Amino acid sequence: MDTSRLIGGRFKTKGGPVSGAMGDVWPAEDTKLGRTVALKFLARRRLRRQGALTEFTDWTVRRFEREGIAMARVSHPHVAHIYDTGEHDGELYIVMEYIQGRSLTSHLKTGPTLPLERTVRWTREICEGLEAAHSRKVLHHDIKPDNIMITNQGEVKIVDFGLASFTDVTQSHTGVGTPLYKAPERWNGSPGNVRSDLYSVGCVLYEMLAGRPPFGSPQDDPMTVGRMHQDDSPAPPSAHRPGVPDQFDSIIRILLAKDPACRPRSAGAVAEVMRDLQDSLGVESLAKVSGQALAMPDGVDSNTHHSKRIRVLDRRIFELELRFGPHDQAVIEARVEHAEVTGQSGDARGAAALYNRLGHDCQYFFGPYDMRALNAFEGVARWIARSGAD
Structure with missing residues (x-):
């Protein structure tokens, strides 16, 4: 792709791209507004050169276009902003907010075990961003640590709406998603709903608490992981990390319920629970999402x-x-x-x-x-x- 001339008549790439399987993300200068942005390109020609089937390439194009539409619907501090879309040198691109930071995956792999307060705060911010998306009829379908960016100021930004769907539009039953974080009902071909995204949040919260996903590992066969999601109950996070308070085990149990009807009613409800936990590390507010009576652990001071x-x-x-x-x-x-x-x-x-x-x-x-x-x-x-x- 020719990046020697301005893209869209205003964007000048700088540095090299971060390449993925289906495209590249370039940092670029918006010469009109004088700010740094991220240009996400879909590498259609590269996919074709690698022998991708026409049907797969066409599906990827539709997914890329849907990502732009989904991001344009949502405006929230914890969701990456989209500024524009276009085509350059035969390749589609999205102009997005440039995020200075690194993924939650990077924090989990390279840093010490996340403190509980940081875990709670980031989970709250993930849920606040999801609530904004859900209120605009957008389901993410791929919440995972790779798609949670943490800015250099320590704030969450949800990215990659490439698998998003719209609850106000008829959807085909698709099973796409990342196996380690995909809700049980979606393994059976269901398109999922708000509570499917919240199951994925539960998987991410589990990993932040325990240092590992609730089921399987990236090296495991996806269908084996899928059967675990559908049939098995994970050990509570406290079994992997002594000292995790009981209320976190309870929250995980509710978020990872096999029956979607037994999960929280909304991302906003989970954000409320996380906000209360930030203030006091109490658990009374769990009743808001689960209807269960949960006792305060002995000795917890809400000062x-x-x-x-x-x-x-x-x-x-x-x-x-x-x-x-x-x-x-x-x-x-x-x-x-x-x-x-x-x-x-x-x-x-x-x-x-x-x-x-x-x-x-x-x-x-x-x-x-x-x-x-x-x-x-x-x-x-x-x-x-x-x-x-x-």
């Missing part, structure tokens, strides 16, 4: 002072990791403070879990007998003892 300090520390850790890397001493000290404040809020098990993760990270960064690792494991023992005393 707003501690909650605010935890949020401030969580953001500080995120910013320090971006600037200096996870092994920097300032990051280690902030994580120690985060664990202490978590324990002081009444969540002794959470403090022990944070210290345990910090200890293992310090062993990895600095060696098995480094004093920072030993101090962290002392924190584990101290807060486990406090948990038993409580």
Whole structure:
């Protein structure tokens, strides 16, 4: 493709593209408005050269066009914005918001276990973006960590509406989607609904809590993973990550219900629950989405002072990791403070879990007998003892 001339009469590519199986994304300068944008091209000719069937290429074109329409319907801070569409040198393109950051997949692979506050906040923002899409009759159909971008300011942006459908338009029954995050009913050919997107949110939340998807791995046969989604019940996140409060196990159980009717009624309802959890790490609001009576865990203090300090520390850790890397001493000290404040809020098990993760990270960064690792494991023992005393 010729990028030596302005695209659409105004966009000048800069740097190289990020290439995917079906297209490329280029950073570009909007010479008219003086801002950086992202140009997403569909590589039709490349697909044909690689031997793709005409039917598949035509389906890909329809999917690409649908992505532009879906994105144009939705305007929300947690959904990537679309500015324009066009064709250049025989290839279709979409002009989108340029997001400075990295995917949730990258955070899960390269960083330490996500703090609970960050997990809750990002899940809330995902649901707020989805609620905006659903209110405009747009179903995403492919919510997964790859399609959740985290900006350098720590905010969520939902991207890639290429598999989106519209609830106000008759849809064919299609089973497309990513196996690790696809709802059970969609494995049976159902086009899915709002609650199918929320099942995928449950899979993403599970991975943020436990460090792994609820079913299978990327290396597993897709049909095997599909049978797991339809027939199996996952272990609760707390089984993989000691210290995860009981209410998260309850939320996961509701989001991953096999019967869509047993899942939350809307993304907005889940966002409300996450907002309450951010404030207090309480669980009373689960009744809003599940109708279940869930008891508060013993010893959880909803003091707003501690909650605010935890949020401030969580953001500080995120910013320090971006600037200096996870092994920097300032990051280690902030994580120690985060664990202490978590324990002081009444969540002794959470403090022990944070210290345990910090200890293992310090062993990895600095060696098995480094004093920072030993101090962290002392924190584990101290807060486990406090948990038993409580």
